[in-house]
Amino acid sequence: MSRNASARRSRAEVALSIGVLLLGVGTAVGTALLPSQGGYARIGPNFMPGVAGAGLILLGLWLLYEVLTGGWRNMPPQEAAARGEHAFHLPAFAWVSSGLFAHMALIQSGGFVLAGAVLFACVARGFGSPRFVRDLAIGFSIALAVFAFFVLVLSVNLPAGWLAPLFRLAGIE
Amino acid sequence: MDGTLQALLHGFEIALLPMNLLWGAIGVTLGTAVGVLPGVGPALTVAMLLPLTVKLSPVGALIMFAGIYYGAMFGGSTTTILLNTPGESASIATALEGNKMAKRGQAGPALATSAIGSFIAGTIATLLVTLLAPLVVEIALKFGPAEYFALMVFAFTTVAAVLGASTVRGLSSLFVGLLLGLVGIDGQTGQPRFAFGVPELLDGVDVVVLAVGLFAVGEALYVGAYASRIPEVMDRISGSLWMSRSDWKRSWPAWLRGTAIGFPFGSIPAGGAEIPTFLSYAVEKKLTRHPGEFGHGAIEGVAGPEAANNASVTGALVPLLTLGIPTSATAAILLAAFQNYGIQPGPMLFQMQADLVWGLIASLYVGNVMLLVLNLPMIGIWVKVLTIPQPLLYGGILVFATLGAYSLHESVVDLATLYVFGLLGFAMRRWDIPVAPAVIGLILGPLAETQFRRALSISQGDPSVFYQHPISASLFAFTALLIVVPWVVRRVNRARAA
Numbered sequence: 001m002s003r004n005a006s007a008r009r010s011r012a013e014v015a016l017s018i019g020v021l022l023l024g025v026g027t028a029v030g031t032a033l034l035p036s037q038g039g040y041a042r043i044g045p046n047f048m049p050g051v052a053g054a055g056l057i058l059l060g061l062w063l064l065y066e067v068l069t070g071g072w073r074n075m076p077p078q079e080a081a082a083r084g085e086h087a088f089h090l091p092a093f094a095w096v097s098s099g100l101f102a103h104m105a106l107i108q109s110g111g112f113v114l115a116g117a118v119l120f121a122c123v124a125r126g127f128g129s130p131r132f133v134r135d136l137a138i139g140f141s142i143a144l145a146v147f148a149f150f151v152l153v154l155s156v157n158l159p160a161g162w163l164a165p166l167f168r169l170a171g172i173e
Numbered sequence: 174m175d176g177t178l179q180a181l182l183h184g185f186e187i188a189l190l191p192m193n194l195l196w197g198a199i200g201v202t203l204g205t206a207v208g209v210l211p212g213v214g215p216a217l218t219v220a221m222l223l224p225l226t227v228k229l230s231p232v233g234a235l236i237m238f239a240g241i242y243y244g245a246m247f248g249g250s251t252t253t254i255l256l257n258t259p260g261e262s263a264s265i266a267t268a269l270e271g272n273k274m275a276k277r278g279q280a281g282p283a284l285a286t287s288a289i290g291s292f293i294a295g296t297i298a299t300l301l302v303t304l305l306a307p308l309v310v311e312i313a314l315k316f317g318p319a320e321y322f323a324l325m326v327f328a329f330t331t332v333a334a335v336l337g338a339s340t341v342r343g344l345s346s347l348f349v350g351l352l353l354g355l356v357g358i359d360g361q362t363g364q365p366r367f368a369f370g371v372p373e374l375l376d377g378v379d380v381v382v383l384a385v386g387l388f389a390v391g392e393a394l395y396v397g398a399y400a401s402r403i404p405e406v407m408d409r410i411s412g413s414l415w416m417s418r419s420d421w422k423r424s425w426p427a428w429l430r431g432t433a434i435g436f437p438f439g440s441i442p443a444g445g446a447e448i449p450t451f452l453s454y455a456v457e458k459k460l461t462r463h464p465g466e467f468g469h470g471a472i473e474g475v476a477g478p479e480a481a482n483n484a485s486v487t488g489a490l491v492p493l494l495t496l497g498i499p500t501s502a503t504a505a506i507l508l509a510a511f512q513n514y515g516i517q518p519g520p521m522l523f524q525m526q527a528d529l530v531w532g533l534i535a536s537l538y539v540g541n542v543m544l545l546v547l548n549l550p551m552i553g554i555w556v557k558v559l560t561i562p563q564p565l566l567y568g569g570i571l572v573f574a575t576l577g578a579y580s581l582h583e584s585v586v587d588l589a590t591l592y593v594f595g596l597l598g599f600a601m602r603r604w605d606i607p608v609a610p611a612v613i614g615l616i617l618g619p620l621a622e623t624q625f626r627r628a629l630s631i632s633q634g635d636p637s638v639f640y641q642h643p644i645s646a647s648l649f650a651f652t653a654l655l656i657v658v659p660w661v662v663r664r665v666n667r668a669r670a671a
Binding site for chain 1: 224225227228338339341342344345348349351352355359361362364366367390393394396397398399400401402403562563564565567568569571572573575576579580583585588589591592595600603604605606618622625626627629630631633634
């Protein structure tokens with residue numbers, strides 16, 4: 001492993017170990033705010049949270065100990081090529097994430113079908129598809145088919161959004 | 174014994190109703206169609222298809238789920254053999270020889286031995302479930318809360334600490350799941366915990382959102398970031414689809430041995446089909462008369478692990494149905510599906526809702542047959558599904574993943590939670606933290622807490638209930654041994670080597 005890769009690896013491991021530790025501390029603080037009245041059992045709703053918090057703190061410390069003594073054990077290779085993968089591709093990650101955010105923003109107002117079409121096209125773009133408009137159309141047809149199936153066959157309502165008048169014309173409601 | 178036969182026959186009357194047969198067939202077909210998609214394992218398949226069953230009766234829904242479960246397994250094997258992308262750790266052993274066979278132009282026999290092996294293992298294992306479940310129910314009826322709690326701790330330990338590459342990473346995943354399980358209203362006092370005043374969180378974290386987030390969104394983020402620029406290579410099916418005489422001769426002992434290895438592992442609450450599949454692979458490698466073929470596509474190396482996988486997965490229904498303890502991510506989601514219908518699996522289920530239980534068990538037999546007759550001839554179609562280009566495939570997966578999360582409560586909060594779990598799943602995948610313990614912790618944690626507090630209520634707060642009852646004491650002792658023995662063995666070996 002090159003020195004660079006090894007430094008990157010241990011930085012990620014430190015961050016994740018501290019994350020577990022902090023989650024444990026947060027849980028412990030949250031637990032302290034819970035009431036402890038226990039009735040017959042003598043333990044209340046704060047007992048298991050306490051166990052979970054203490055466990056996470058101990059595990060965070062254990063993970064940190066592993067980082068300090070040579071890194072986490074039995075890890076897959078740090079170099080992407082050795083895992084049969086390529087280096088982290090930020091645009092792909094960003095496109096998939098944006099698709100999900102756009103979907104969240106659109107689903108209540110624009111409706112399930114439009115939100116689904118945008119999500120589909122963004123994800124496809126992230127995976128390297130160059131034809132955004134074609135993907136929008138494919139995503140639209142898939143989401144429309146799912147929408148019609150849920151509304152007509154399962155009678156489960158999904159938000160129709162801006163296209164509601166069109167669906168009404170088509171008899172999908 | 175007569176009682177079991179009677180109950181099973183009655184179960185068949187239910188499972189063979191035309192409507193239920195139809196739900197079973199739809200389940201098998203959909204399960205295969207989704208399970209065959211690369212990167213989609215059985216757990217995700219079941220989680221994504223959960224919303225489809227909202228309007229069904231409980232019996233119809235569970236029969237459809239049994240079909241989806243089996244279909245997803247079969248679909249996963251197809252992908253593993255043709256693409257060498259095991260969708261779950263239990264398929265890795267299959268990939269070893271299966272993909273080599275496909276590369277040698279023997280994809281047909283590899284798929285056939287996997288399908289027929291799964292059928293035989295599934296049928297034998299279902300028969301064993303039929304015989305074993307009533308016996309376990311007899312024992313389980315004598316269990317009190319202390320015993321249940323001990324059993325759940327045993328399941329947690331094996332799933333998180335004993336299996337997998339690292340004890341500490343497995344336990345971290347489990348505890349994150351346990352913490353998520355605490356979110357919401359405490360069932361015994363009505364006290365809200367870790368809900369931060371968000372009304373949507375009072376209901377708790379839904380296992381579907383967690384599973385779909387970790388498996389689908391996490392997987393899409395991961396594959397996008399690390400593997401979306403690599404051309405895919407698929408092995409074509411060339412030559413005969415059918416197995417030759419010698420293929421049969423070499424397959425059937427492996428099927429039976431795989432079943433014998435897989436079932437016990439599934440039926441004790443020890444979790445995971447991973448160990449039995451590798452054990453079966455090792456056994457076949459040792460016993461084969463064609464040692465030269467191992468590593469280059471030996472059919473026994475596909476037949477054995479596939480049978481072991483199916484037998485173990487079916488065996489896992491014993492702890493799930495009789496004790497309410499899920500031992501794999503897929504079983505955890507099945508348990509969530511039960512809970513959606515207000516059904517709590519456990520020994521009482523066999524008495525209170527015998528129709529449902531035996532209808533489900535009977536439908537497992539039916540589902541196995543359906544899988545064979547529907548899917549073997551349709552292999553050509555499933556292979557076509559594999560040729561969907563990656564961008565469209567993941568676009569589609571995420572449309573269905575978000576649908577599954579959104580349709581639970583029609584809430585954007587669930588979608589936001591889904592993305593957060595997606596980020597978590599990405600990190601866990603990248604830094605090799607197992608995902609299944611978190612899913613099992615989320616669903617089993619609250620049940621364990623309930624049993625724990627119930628046991629202490631009965632004993633008026635005296636913790637000695639856990640070690641004074643012989644069954645719970647021996648379960649705890651066994652759990653402790655499971656952790657300590659491997660650790661001591663490692664130490665001794667290291668000392669000897671030094």
